[in-house]
Amino acid sequence: QVQLVQSGSELKKPGASVKVSCKASGYTFTNYAMHWVRQAPGQGLEWMGWINTNTGNPTYAQGFTGRFVFSLDTSVTTAYLQISSLKAEDTALYYCARKGTQDFDYWGQGTLVTVSS
Amino acid sequence: DIVMTQTPLSSPVTLGQPASISCRSSQSLVHSDGNTYLSWLQQRPGQPPRLLIYKISNRFSGVPDRFSGSGAGTDFTLKISRVEADDVGVYYCTQATQFPRTFGQGTKVEIK
Numbered sequence: 001q002v003q004l005v006q007s008g009s010e011l012k013k014p015g016a017s018v019k020v021s022c023k024a025s026g027y028t029f030t031n032y033a034m035h036w037v038r039q040a041p042g043q044g045l046e047w048m049g050w051i052n053t054n055t056g057n058p059t060y061a062q063g064f065t066g067r068f069v070f071s072l073d074t075s076v077t078t079a080y081l082q083i084s085s086l087k088a089e090d091t092a093l094y095y096c097a098r099k100g101t102q103d104f105d106y107w108g109q110g111t112l113v114t115v116s117s
Numbered sequence: 118d119i120v121m122t123q124t125p126l127s128s129p130v131t132l133g134q135p136a137s138i139s140c141r142s143s144q145s146l147v148h149s150d151g152n153t154y155l156s157w158l159q160q161r162p163g164q165p166p167r168l169l170i171y172k173i174s175n176r177f178s179g180v181p182d183r184f185s186g187s188g189a190g191t192d193f194t195l196k197i198s199r200v201e202a203d204d205v206g207v208y209y210c211t212q213a214t215q216f217p218r219t220f221g222q223g224t225k226v227e228i229k
Contacts (some may be wrong), residue, residue: 104213
């Protein structure tokens with residue numbers, strides 16, 4: 001069965017970096033792209049962008065350029081989200097979600113990133 | 118960008134009664150391939166979202182048949198025929214017709 005398992009919660013200081021992982025299993029990883037979605041505390045869903053898992057080509061939504069980087073390690077069927085120069089407003093749940101036969105068909109459990117001094 | 122607007126934002130429902138959520142897009146969601154890529158997601162408290170309905174009216178794997186979707190063009194509806202306790206959560210519409218992907222604000226379904 002399709003599973004996306006994300007790395008655990010992170011507590012970081014402002015200015016630091018964080019790397020969130022999303023380990024995929026149950027399907028051929030390179031056949032389907034991966035979305036990244038942010039959910040600030042008590043708020044709705046915000047699309048950050050997606051990465052083509054076949055070519056490694058990322059696409060970033062407006063507002064998620066510069067400090068946000070999507071990457072892959074296809075040898076371990078894992079997608080990554082790295083955020084640098086963290087700010088308090090980056091505090092949120094970050095989800096990976098497969099762009100499968102249907103968009104957003106499977107989701108990771110979410111990774112809480114907290115930025116606090 | 119396509120703006121997705123949901124109404125209502127909160128829906129208190131009696132167990133066993135129906136519930137209905139509307140979603141309106143700022144432009145037509147009909148893709149050049151003829152499909153309309155409007156989906157509905159459910160997010161139970163403390164859980165990640167999950168796909169309920171895709172392409173307006175198709176239930177995703179494992180979704181109970183009390184959930185149904187309808188609509189066309191820019192106006193869409195999610196209906197729950199008889200609300201159960203398990204249905205409590207926030208429901209989002211989302212479009213995959215264009216980039217960037219966009220979501221509605223979410224509608225909170227709660228039991229009266």
